[in-house]
Amino acid sequence: MTTTNGKVCEICLVSRPMVKRPKTGQKVCKECFFQLFESEVHFTIVSNRLFRRGEKVAIGASGGKDSTVLAHVMKTLNERYDYGLELHLLSIDEGISGYRDDSLETVKRNQLQYGLPLTVLGYGELYGWTMDEIVKSVGRKNNCTFCGVFRRQALDRGAAALGVDHIVTGHNADDIAETVLMNVLRGDVARLERCTEIVTKGPEEVLEEDGEDQACSGGGGSSGGSGIRRSKPFKYAYEKEIVMYAYFKKLDYFSTECIYSPNAYRGYARTFLKDLESVRPSSIIDIIRSGESLKVGGEKLGKRPELGLCQRCGYISSNQLCKACLLLEGLNKGRPLLGIKNERSRYSKQEDEQGERGVGRKIPMWQGVKK
Numbered sequence: 001m002t003t004t005n006g007k008v009c010e011i012c013l014v015s016r017p018m019v020k021r022p023k024t025g026q027k028v029c030k031e032c033f034f035q036l037f038e039s040e041v042h043f044t045i046v047s048n049r050l051f052r053r054g055e056k057v058a059i060g061a062s063g064g065k066d067s068t069v070l071a072h073v074m075k076t077l078n079e080r081y082d083y084g085l086e087l088h089l090l091s092i093d094e095g096i097s098g099y100r101d102d103s104l105e106t107v108k109r110n111q112l113q114y115g116l117p118l119t120v121l122g123y124g125e126l127y128g129w130t131m132d133e134i135v136k137s138v139g140r141k142n143n144c145t146f147c148g149v150f151r152r153q154a155l156d157r158g159a160a161a162l163g164v165d166h167i168v169t170g171h172n173a174d175d176i177a178e179t180v181l182m183n184v185l186r187g188d189v190a191r192l193e194r195c196t197e198i199v200t201k202g203p204e205e206v207l208e209e210d211g212e213d214q215a216c217s218g219g220g221g222s223s224g225g226s227g228i229r230r231s232k233p234f235k236y237a238y239e240k241e242i243v244m245y246a247y248f249k250k251l252d253y254f255s256t257e258c259i260y261s262p263n264a265y266r267g268y269a270r271t272f273l274k275d276l277e278s279v280r281p282s283s284i285i286d287i288i289r290s291g292e293s294l295k296v297g298g299e300k301l302g303k304r305p306e307l308g309l310c311q312r313c314g315y316i317s318s319n320q321l322c323k324a325c326l327l328l329e330g331l332n333k334g335r336p337l338l339g340i341k342n343e344r345s346r347y348s349k350q351e352d353e354q355g356e357r358g359v360g361r362k363i364p365m366w367q368g369v370k371k
């Protein structure tokens with residue numbers, strides 16, 4: 001490591017240092033910071049062989065800092081290193097007034113700023129319910145379970161319609177370290193082993209009591225249920241550095257929190273992580289590395305459920321109905337707890353007898369990735 005008198009950048013030894021990197025403590029100038037940040041993401045991409053040349057990739061874009069920086073960096077690296085990717089922005093409109101409507105305006109500006117095509121798919125259009133309506137019906141306790149399950153399918157369906165079978169999301173190192181901590185605190189060994197994966201493909205069982213895991217920064221929404229790959233190029237990027245990058249690059253992003261954010265259990269894990277980071281900046285990476293090294297075997301992992309197709313919408317599911325169809329049916333019947341907690345186990349006895357009568361609006365049949 002180079003040491004200087006603090007008056008010049010530790011990398012180029014010429015310019016004035018503007019940034020003390022949270023990740024390493026290095027004092028660097030703006031230009032060297034950009035270069036380091038981008039090179040580290042490039043290294044993550046290349047060393048994990050995230051992309052194939054000619055691949056179409058959808059960037060899950062919310063208008064927030066992570067996905068805005070991701071779109072900017074993906075575009076920059078695709079051009080600089082000639083990855084040969086066809087990039088799209090894909091946004092999900094959950095229908096949260098005063099939050100998502102404003103953040104989508106940011107994505108629309110990003111579309112023009114970065115020259116990338118944008119597709120927006122709304123919960124209202126796909127499920128017949130917006131999050132505002134869902135919260136009115138279910139209250140503020142399980143809202144993120146609905147939102148997370150619906151987002152996961154909406155992203156897959158949006159990508160499939162675009163002919164895209166790879167989605168990148170802006171989950172950063174802090175999000176992943178938090179998820180590792182939460183899985184440790186809950187004793188969820190099966191997820192502990194999987195939550196640090198940089199690429200996920202294939203179905204992920206959505207468990208009960210998942211409300212917060214489904215929330216925006218949760219790892220729960222990171223697996224495709226359809227064979228569409230999901231990857232996280234920012235797996236090792238610190239949140240603080242993403243904020244600095246956005247700030248110094250003057251990127252246009254939306255910084256307000258969701259008005260329905262639960263902020264409970266994950267919030268404690270977040271605060272704990274920030275406290276750890278303040279005394280030992282490497283804590284975030286250390287926690288991720290710990291998660292990566294864990295191999296839990298034997299009975300603890302349990303048997304992974306067998307997979308089939310949802311009988312109603314054709315999406316991959318380990319049950320008769322996928323979670324989204326079950327949640328939607330509950331909403332339509334005025335029984336929003338149907339897909340949550342023990343209500344699901346009663347499903348086969350009661351609802352089966354009624355067949356498809358009274359199910360209400362259904363999710364369109366899954367057609368797979370459009371070729």
Ligand code: SF4
Pocket residue numbers: 094131143144147148214215216217258259260261262
């Ligand atoms: Fe949806 Fe919850 Fe995220 Fe709000 S915080 S957008 S309700 S998952």
Ligand code: ZN
Pocket residue numbers: 310311312313314315321322323324325326363
């Ligand atoms: Zn279904």
